[in-house]
Amino acid sequence: MSQDLAKTALYQWHVDHQGRMVDFAGWSMPTQYTSIVEEHNATRQAATLFDVSHMGRFYFTGSDVEAFLDNLATRKVIGMKLGAIRYSLVTDENGGILDDVLIYRLEELDGSPFYAMVVNASNREKIAAWIESHLSDDLDVHFEDHTVVTSMIAVQGPLANGLVTQEFGFNPDDLKYYTGTVVEIAGHRAIVSRTGYTGEDGCEISIANEAATTVWEAILAAGQEKGVMAAGLGARDTLRLEAAMPLYGHELSEEITPVQAGLGFAVNLKERQFIGSVPIAKAKEENNAPVRVGFALEGRRVARQGYPIIDNEGKAIGEVTSGTFSPTLEKAIGMAYVPAEFSAEGTALTIDLRGKRANATVVSLPFYSRK
Amino acid sequence: MKQEDLLFTQTHEWLHLSEEDGQKVATVGLTDFALKQLNDLVFVDLPETGRTLAAGESFGEIESVKSVSDIYSPVGGEIVDSNTSLSENLDRLSNDAYGDGWLIKVNVTDDSSLSEMMSFADYQKQCEEEG
Structure with a gap:
């Protein structure tokens, strides 16, 4: 493997x-x-840990940040x-999607306010440059990229929040879904x-690199005896696909508008x-572009x-944008962009699988939702 | 089959040569290393018997949750047997790559590429490098 790849604080743990x-x-x-499949099922049935430190973590302070973002x-x-987290898109002048992000409004332990943004690893440099290109001297916005100095751990699954409570005395269940807070864990902010x-339910923890392991x-x-394990990017992809969450580079790109992507709720x-x-x-008014659908094969x-x-x-x-064999449903599923007249649930589709034709049916999204 | 008696390709097929009534027959499969790398198998597509393959031609596909790969025949000739029941028994493939997990048998008419294939020892070296 190339020597110049970036390594997270958990790299050695992964290798070991x-x-x-x-x-x-x-x-x-x-x-x-x-x-x-094992890591996927453990997430659905117990809980798993994902190192998501590669995702970009941006930090904003200043009196103009709210309007700037x-x-x-x-x-x-x-x-x-305060505490709210919003899924949003960052779009260019043409309405093309530059990235999908989470924006956090939080305050530090001492009460000082800040905003945070989590962006895709593949778009981190692009979005940082986009942000910087919109900064100006007459705006009170201070922007820092905290990606390499912090780690981010996702704990996901029905047991996830219980384990965090047990180990750190802070219960993520006290937070509403899609909210966050700053706390002290293992002696670190x-x-x-x-x-x-x-x-799945669960939480994500961003913390200084030295506390990550x-x-x-x-x-x-704490969870080992209950089937809790580490999970990699492979399971992360099959899990998000079952939940029909779009992935940049697959369902989302600069050529796609949010309307097509079925992300009207995020606009x-x-x-x-x-x-x-x-x-x-x-685009919303014209409403004639291909739309995102789910299919089962x-x-x-x-x-x-x-x-x-x-x-x-x-x-x-x-065209298919993502596909996998769903470990939960035990069948082949995927997402695609098709003209609107082919997007109704139950519509029969034919997909060319490397020269072989296969029958698929449009199904409602998500493929999986927790009870 | 003992791995020491097999020949290997860079694309992770193994080949066993035998002779039946003066006819050279090659049994072709996928290596344990390749199957472990793929992991999480969902599908294997194997050809009907009777088809004639050129050396180096793709004769099937192996699909895992993560990816799909072609399977190549190192030799040319007619397919005389195909282990098509594997598609219903993927465990047999992942648990016994060099035995019950064989894929096809070919009546060899072109074995010119055998000299380019690797011994078990050389193949192990390749696997270590791919790690």
């Missing part, structure tokens, strides 16, 4: 525990330790309550949020303007990103 390391957006990250985000930042990317091992040890056009709001409003073959969806004459009418 048979993590299969790959280059992910310039970071050396584990795809799996045992098996994707509001102008960059498809959802309102102005008026966010940490951001704990009730968020995740698996379709301690926190990771404590939660793991607030009401009485406000942000970068990209005018073209997004226009007959048979065990998997339709993967880029496979064409074809009509009776074999002409491509759409």
Whole structure:
């Protein structure tokens, strides 16, 4: 593996525990330790830990931050309550999606206010440059990238919050879904949020690098007998796909508008303007672009990103953006963009799987939601 | 089959040569290393018997949760047997790669690429490098 890949504070732990390391957006990250299916099922049935330190963590202070971020985000930042976390998109002037992000309004232990933003690892440099290009001397906005000095651990699954409570005396269940707070964990200041990317309940903990392995091992040890284990990026992908959460580079790109992506809920056009709001409003009105759908396939073959969806004459009418064999449903599932007339639940689709045609049916999203 | 008696390709197929009534027959499979790397198998697609393969031609696909890969025949010839029941018994493939997990048998007419195949020792070295 290339020597210049970035390493998280948990890198050595991953290597020592048979993590299969790959280059992910310039970071050396584990795809799996045992098996994707085993780690996937452990998340649904017990809990797992994911090292998500590769994700970009941005930190903002200053009196103009609220208005500054509001102008960059498809959802309102102005008026966010203390502790609120909002899923939002960052769009360019054409309404194309630069990234999907989480925006946090929090305060430090001493009460000083700040905003945080978590961005995809693959878009970190692009979004940092985008933010910097919109800073100016007459704005009181101070922006720092905390990615390499902090770690981020996602604890996901029905046992997740109980284990965190048991180990650190702070109960993430006290937070409403999609809120967060700053607390002291293992002697360090940490951001704990009730968020995740698996379709399960759980939390995410951002903490100084020197505390990462301690926190990771404590939660793991507390849950080991109950089937809690570390999980890699492979399970992270199958879990988010079952939960129908979009992934940048798959369902989202600069060529896709939020309207197409079915992310209308993540766009607030009401009485406000942000970068990209005018073209997004226009796209919403025209409403003629291909839309994101979920599908289930007959048979065990998997339709993967880029496979064409074809009509009776074999002409491509759409494209698969993500596909996998769902460990929970035990069938092949995926997401795709198709013209609106093919998007109704129950519509039959034909997908070209490397030269072989397979029958698929449009199904409602998500594929999985927890009880 | 003993791994020491097999030949290996860079793309992780193994080959066993035998002779039946003067006809060279090659049994082809996927290595244990490859199957462990794939892990989480969901599908294997194998050809019908009777098809004629060129040396180096893809004859099937193996699919895991994460990826799909072609399977190549190191030799040319007619497929005389195909272990198609594996698609219903993927455990047999992952648990016994060099035995019950064999994929196809070929009546060899082109064995010119055998000289490019690796011994078990050389293949092990490749696996260590791929780690």
